[in-house]
Amino acid sequence: MRILRRVGLVLLGLFVLLNIVLAFHAARFTYFYDNPDKMPSRKPESYSTGEKLEAAFFGMKLKKSVVNDAPKMPYETVRLTNELGQRLEGWYVRADNPKGTVILCHGHASNKSKVLCENDFFHQLGYNTLLFDFRAHGNSQGNICTIGYRETNDLKAAYDFVSRGNEKNIILWGVSMGAATILKAIPEHDLKPSQVILECPFASLYDAVQGRLRSLHIPAHPASELLLLWGGMERSMSGYSYRPSDYAKKLTMPVLLNWGAKDPRVLRPETDAIFANLGTSRKQLVIYENSGHQPYCTNENTKWQAAISDFLQASPRPAPQQPTAQALP
Template identity: 50%
Template sequence: MRLLKRAGKIFLVFFLISNVILAFHAWKFTHFYDDAHHANKRPEQMNGWEKARIILFGVNLSKSVNSNRPAAPYKTVYLQTKSGLRLEGWFIEGPQPAKGTVILFHGYGASKSSPLPEAAYFRQLGYNTFLLDFRAHGNSEGHVCSIGYKEAEDVKLAYDYVYSCGYRHIILWGMSMGATAILKAVPQYRLQPEKVILEAPFATLTDAVKSRMWAVHMPGTPLAQLVTFWGGVEQGFWAPGFKPAEYAKDIHVPALLCWGRKDIRVMEHETRSVFANLGTAQKQLVIFEQCGHQSFCRNEAAKWKAAVGRFLQ
């Protein structure tokens, strides 16, 4: 009996310490710091010691910066969230009269300068473009990221701005977190884009956390579920219920879904799940054989431009 009690105490201490560590990881994963001189490394780029250190202590992530600016004339636009955060965007006119307006949403840890090549091609096709820094990214205010959950409001604000300017043929483009924010925002806020282009969205937030843990050789299950849970507790929402693949059922406009065969962050089964659930008959899936979790426009430009050009005809 005494041995069982001791074992129970050891297990309880281990359980509590483990959860404190995992809650700390969830905090680190969703909070950015003002340190423009620090270059964030992907887990797969770290050496053994660096991986061991972040397993135990986490890593400080620097807030992203806009490394480039549009080559074309642009207007800087400011939007405000319900919580009072100021978001910054760039509106760039295409050839006039424009066919419509494409709103571009970057991925986790990136900024609105990331999809400038995509925006340039959309303008070649005859569209205006509007690029937005999500909260806690680039020149937008805030230091807390919810990996797409609260960023859905940012998608709505960008859509409402473009709509208020009198533009009606609106297309939403998003990469990774940007794509998942679109999947959540469209049904939640009853947005009515003409089409959506979704690049590498994850199926569930737990899947996104799991892939990050695999990258540093940590077991994804059940640790990913616990990190996801604590992340939601810290930010005030039920994170295990954040399932973009489920939101896809309420997408009823033409949709183009893109995925890279070498992606180690979003698995093929996630992509297939999102695609199968899309609630529109007008949907296409394009797989980029030479790409990972990265810009398809930059890395397989000819194939990406051909796919997007056909989709927007």
């Protein structure tokens, strides 16, 4: 009995220690420290073995991403305000005789300067563009990020800015966290974009957590469940109910979904679930065979530009009774 008691105490101690470690992980994953020295951000995949071990035990200390570039064409710096009163910085780029306006949503630990490749092509196609930094990213205020859960309010601020200019053709483009934010924001705020372009969105926050753990080579279970539990409590959000694949059912406008076949973070079943759930028959899935979780605009530029151009130029069609969309290789 004494031995069993000791074993039980050891197991209890290990469980408590595991929860402490994962509580720190959850806090650090959703907190961006100020970055006055403008240190560039790094992806976990680029960490050395020692850095990965340190991150595994103590979590990654994320710093605000640095805005290190700007559009080559004339642009206007705009200030948006979210529901917390935080100031968000954006760039508004006007086109001659614009066909509409594209709002670009960057990913986690990124910023608006990281989507300039996409911005340039949309501008080349004749669209106004609005690039903005989500809260806690780039030059926007705040330190806490909720992986798209509350960033929907940031997107709403950007959407309202464009709408106030009487724009009738608003297109939403987003990558990773930005794409997940779009999926959640459309039904949450009753947004009415004409078309939507999504690049490698995660199917659920639970899937996103597992993808992050895979990048650090940490076993997914039970760490994923505990990280989601602690993250939800620390940021006062329902992590388990945050499911972009479910929100996809509310999208009735044309949707282009892009995914990289070598993506270690967002897996094919997640992408298939989102695509299958999209509430429109006017949808396309384009797979980039040589890309991972990275910008397709830079990694497979010719294929990406063709997919974007074809999608935007396609005329809207009446939705048939049964979905007829095909996955494009």
